[in-house]
Amino acid sequence: MKFIEQNALQYLSVKLPLLGAFLMLAVLVIQWALDFNFVPQQYAPFIVGTVLPALSLLGRKIAQPSLHQPLGFVAVTAGHSNSDPGAVNGKIKESELVTNFRNAVVHYLREAGITTRTDGTGTQNDPLSSALKLIKGSSTAVEFHMNAAASKQANGIETIALPGDKKLAQDLSVAVATALGSRLRGDNGWIDQSKSARGSLAYINAGGLIVELGFISNEAELAAFQARYWIAAKAVAKVLIEYEKGA
Ligand SMILES: [Zn+2]
Structure with missing residues (x-):
């Protein structure tokens, strides 16, 4: 297998879903610690299935000019x-x-x-x-x-x-x-x-x-x-x- 992207973490399309996943994990840990459900469990699949791809899409849409090498000649x-x-x-x-x-x-x-x-x-x-x-x-x-x-x-x-x-x-x-x-x-x-x-x-x-x-x-x-x-x-x-x- 050959990786085409050596440095994927520089892209917002990767960063935003990672941040989203981290926040969800934090919420789960807090709920467990407090034994109180802020987010009812049945909503978890919805969040994973919708919010994370949406964050990734948003990341794709936000321009990151510093990542763009001049193309052409x-x-x-x-x-x-x-x-x-x-x-x-x-x-x-x-x-x-x-x-x-x-x-x-x-x-x-x-x-x-x-x-x-x-x-x-x-x-x-x-x-x-x-x-x-x-x-x-x-x-x-x-x-x-x-x-x-x-x-x-x-x-x-x-x-x-x-x-x-x-x-x-x-x-x-x-x-x-x-x-x-x-x-x-x-x-x-x-x-x-x-x-x-x-x-x-x-x-x-x-x-x-x-x-x-x-x-x-x-x-x-x-x-x-x-x-x-x-x-x-x-x-x-x-x-x-x-x-x-x-x-
Ligand atoms: Zn001439």
Whole structure:
């Protein structure tokens, strides 16, 4: 026989009936000592048959958050792929910058003991289809991109997400903007995907968040990213770690 629960006593569904049984025993002992019946004997089977299972059920229903380990994993993926560079600035490709960023974020998450899944390791950057598959079963899914615009002045950080992830989206954008010295776009860094004209909507509709790490077309933002992306990645990981541990 193999026991599946090593530490059953930590559960209220076990504790409450044990407490109930102990109290019943105490009543029986007191009745015997005083030779007086508080609980007529014919009610004993009713109490054993009904009250104890009810206590067990109650124990099952009362949440014990401290007993719950975080389930699932964080899916961390890089936009575009090895065959699709995304936006470019001269020889610099969005797909390569965000792959480096993914690797740095994953490094810090794993250091903190968070389970992660990615769309590749090292320079590998699998296409969107593999990122989409990773969302299923994940507790959080983030994908990194860089913006591009015809105007070289366009700048700022934004995270595109569903309204339910507004707070997390804003926290992620603030982390990146603070590390890189950039401003926030949208609603304090959040872009409501229903109001976004961008592509990759399938990723967000499936529950993922897209973090735009700045404009590759803006020389100052590109330089800041290249100089400090590890600091930004560490800040992003910190937000995700706090989110996972609090979830
Ligand atoms: Zn992109």
